[in-house]
Amino acid sequence: MIYKVCRMYANNHDDIQDLYQDIIIQLWKSYPKFRGEAKFSTWLYRIAINTALTNFRKQKRNIQTSDVELQSIQIPYEEDVGLKEEQHQQMYAAIQLLNDVEKSIVMLYLEDKSYDEMEEILGISNATLRVKMNRIKDKLRTFTKK
Amino acid sequence: MELDHLKNSWNIVSADLTRNEFDIISATKKEMESPLADLKTMSKRQLITLPLLIVFLAVMTATVPDMKNQLLVWMAFIVLPLTTIYYYFNLKLINMLENSEGAVKNDFQRKVKQLISNNNLYLGLTRAAILILVIITELLIQNNNTGLIPGIEIIKSILFPLRLLIYAGTIGVHYVLSRYSFNLYFGRYLKRLKELLADMD
Numbered sequence: 001m002i003y004k005v006c007r008m009y010a011n012n013h014d015d016i017q018d019l020y021q022d023i024i025i026q027l028w029k030s031y032p033k034f035r036g037e038a039k040f041s042t043w044l045y046r047i048a049i050n051t052a053l054t055n056f057r058k059q060k061r062n063i064q065t066s067d068v069e070l071q072s073i074q075i076p077y078e079e080d081v082g083l084k085e086e087q088h089q090q091m092y093a094a095i096q097l098l099n100d101v102e103k104s105i106v107m108l109y110l111e112d113k114s115y116d117e118m119e120e121i122l123g124i125s126n127a128t129l130r131v132k133m134n135r136i137k138d139k140l141r142t143f144t145k146k
Numbered sequence: 147m148e149l150d151h152l153k154n155s156w157n158i159v160s161a162d163l164t165r166n167e168f169d170i171i172s173a174t175k176k177e178m179e180s181p182l183a184d185l186k187t188m189s190k191r192q193l194i195t196l197p198l199l200i201v202f203l204a205v206m207t208a209t210v211p212d213m214k215n216q217l218l219v220w221m222a223f224i225v226l227p228l229t230t231i232y233y234y235f236n237l238k239l240i241n242m243l244e245n246s247e248g249a250v251k252n253d254f255q256r257k258v259k260q261l262i263s264n265n266n267l268y269l270g271l272t273r274a275a276i277l278i279l280v281i282i283t284e285l286l287i288q289n290n291n292t293g294l295i296p297g298i299e300i301i302k303s304i305l306f307p308l309r310l311l312i313y314a315g316t317i318g319v320h321y322v323l324s325r326y327s328f329n330l331y332f333g334r335y336l337k338r339l340k341e342l343l344a345d346m347d
Contacts, residue, residue, distance in 0.1 A: 004156075
């Protein structure tokens with residue numbers, strides 16, 4: 001689960017490892033304060049997303065890699081790679097173009113979390129989340145059509 | 147291609163990633179590189195250096211007779227402990243900011259509120275301290291009690307309108323410096339939190 005958060009917010013192996021480490025340490029530090037009011041997985045997601053969103057190292061590297069992300073949408077189709085796989089790659093590249101908050105919503109959506117669970121993790125109201133999700137889907141459609 | 151179609155692929159790719167090895171022991175030994183890590187290091191350093199400087203100054207004042215008559219030395223005895231307290235509270239604030247509690251948005255809101263209220267408290271206290279210092283200085287000058295604080299004679303020799311200008315300048319410089327230091331230390335972090343909160347609304 002932590003790797004999924006890292007994958008969403010970091011672009012290469014080193015960044016993933018760095019972010020993974022930061023999240024683990026943050027979990028380690030925060031665990032004594034875990035009072036069991038929320039589910040353990042909810043608490044885990046909260047800490048992981050919180051750390052990923054406020055992680056400045058990742059931000060710096062994102063600026064440097066944004067051009068690569070844009071180019072990755074136009075990866076030429078190779079015969080040995082299935083069409084579906086190419087579409088998945090395009091979708092992943094399109095997700096990288098979303099802002100950090102939108103990425104967290106997409107990640108929780110891909111994790112099959114209900115809007116109530118997302119609200120509990122992110123603190124964004126159910127109604128706002130639904131509106132945001134629709135906008136994100138529209139955005140992704142536009143990105144992948146380009 | 148819709149986002150819903152990605153769910154299966156998402157789980158497979160993520161599962162692949164877990165093959166990477168991660169040494170939790172070495173990770174926990176290493177200090178987390180939080181956005182405020184540099185500021186934390188600096189605050190810790192200042193909390194060691196400033197008390198040493200106060201002790202050094204106290205020893206010098208006790209041993210060198212001329213130093214007792216220097217206004218700057220006495221000012222340092224006021225400014226240095228205040229700066230030490232400032233860094234101590236900064237360190238406490240950073241430790242608080244490094245902990246996350248509750249839902250992500252609520253946590254960010256709490257941190258923004260805490261940062262702003264801490265800054266306002268610091269500004270209010272230091273402004274009050276400067277004002278008290280100005281009033282005491284002026285009262286001493288008006289009542290000719292200049293012997294109480296060494297070096298106050300120099301301030302007395304300055305014309306009253308010019309003195310007022312110096313007091314106003316001190317308050318102005320303090321305002322500019324406070325704003326600058328707040329932006330320098332916490333500005334980037336606060337900006338990031340505000341941006342995230344705006345994206346969440």
